[in-house]
Amino acid sequence: xxxxxxxxxxxxxxxxxxxxxxxxxxxxxxxxxxxxxxxxxxxxxxxxxxxxxxxxxxxxxxxxxxxxxxxxxxxxxxxxxxxxxxxxxxxxxxxxxxxxxxxxxxxxxxxxxxxxxxxxxxxxxxxxxxxxxxxxxxxxxxxxxxxxxxxxxxxxxxxxxxxxxxxxxxxxxxxxxxxxxxxxxxxxxxxxxxxxxxxxxxxxxxxxxxxxxxxxxxxxxxxxxxxxxxxxxxxxxxxxxxxxxxxxxxxxxxxxxxxxxxxxxxxxxxxxxxxxxxxxxxxxxxxxxxxxxxxxxxxxxxxxxxxxxxxxx
Numbered sequence: 001x002x003x004x005x006x007x008x009x010x011x012x013x014x015x016x017x018x019x020x021x022x023x024x025x026x027x028x029x030x031x032x033x034x035x036x037x038x039x040x041x042x043x044x045x046x047x048x049x050x051x052x053x054x055x056x057x058x059x060x061x062x063x064x065x066x067x068x069x070x071x072x073x074x075x076x077x078x079x080x081x082x083x084x085x086x087x088x089x090x091x092x093x094x095x096x097x098x099x100x101x102x103x104x105x106x107x108x109x110x111x112x113x114x115x116x117x118x119x120x121x122x123x124x125x126x127x128x129x130x131x132x133x134x135x136x137x138x139x140x141x142x143x144x145x146x147x148x149x150x151x152x153x154x155x156x157x158x159x160x161x162x163x164x165x166x167x168x169x170x171x172x173x174x175x176x177x178x179x180x181x182x183x184x185x186x187x188x189x190x191x192x193x194x195x196x197x198x199x200x201x202x203x204x205x206x207x208x209x210x211x212x213x214x215x216x217x218x219x220x221x222x223x224x225x226x227x228x229x230x231x232x233x234x235x236x237x238x239x240x241x242x243x244x245x246x247x248x249x250x251x252x253x254x255x256x257x258x259x260x261x262x263x264x265x266x267x268x269x270x271x272x273x274x275x276x277x278x279x280x281x282x283x284x285x286x287x288x289x290x291x292x293x294x295x296x297x298x299x300x301x302x303x304x305x306x307x308x309x310x311x312x313x
Contacts, residue, residue, distance in 0.1 A: 040190030047188035088158035
């Protein structure tokens with residue numbers, strides 16, 4: 001007599017089979033999820049690396065000319081709000097050279113020198129890095145040329161310029177010459193175009209690009225030195241032009257001497273070389289910590305730093 005399966009055994013087998021299938025489904029789901037996350041991380045890294053290499057190549061090939069009209073770096077610090085967070089959206093404009101033209105056609109007037117402008121913007125498909133190139137630098141560097149989306153998924157770009165002492169978020173070569181180096185930080189997401197970037201992996205890469213220094217324009221250097229002299233000595237604003245001319249011609253700046261009162265009522269210049277007239281008695285000598293003050297017949301005073309027996313300076 002053959003014995004068959006009971007209903008309980010069938011139910012138990014069905015439960016075990018369902019448990020195995022659920023476990024396999026969960027495992028496969030985790031595998032697919034891990035695969036997608038890995039792919040997103042790789043995509044984010046590749047996008048950030050591609051954008052970083054492109055910007056680095058153009059920064060390293062910036063034009064360096066004695067005539068600063070053909071040497072241009074304009075770094076603008078900007079930011080934006082994205083998904084409730086503040087993100088860096090710096091822009092940089094520069095004159096650089098490239099080994100190939102921007103359009104793959106017969107010669108059309110494009111040279112090997114370009115105006116290049118990078119910025120990050122967003123549209124319906126998400127964030128992207130835009131590059132604008134205009135052949136042959138001209139008097140209108142912030143316009144013209146062709147704007148092209150070069151790397152998708154770039155959410156942030158932060159660029160700083162090094163002046164040999166500190167990093168600066170903004171830079172203008174017309175005022176400061178070329179910086180010594182650039183520090184570029186790019187952040188990209190692995191989300192597919194058109195999809196929300198929240199919850200997707202991101203990659204942040206950074207590089208430092210050294211640049212051969214181009215000196216500051218002489219006029220700017222003279223003006224800054226004049227401003228420093230004005231601030232240091234507390235000079236009146238009307239003396240600014242005289243100070244600038246003195247700096248430009250390498251002559252002593254017109255710094256007025258500040259007189260100080262002596263015990264006898266006379267006035268002595270702070271540098272101790274001469275004295276202004278004031279209330280002293282002709283022929284009188286006054287001992288001071290700085291030396292002996294001798295008041296002459298005309299009321300002017302002279303300081304002998306060597307004491308009462310010293311010689312006037």
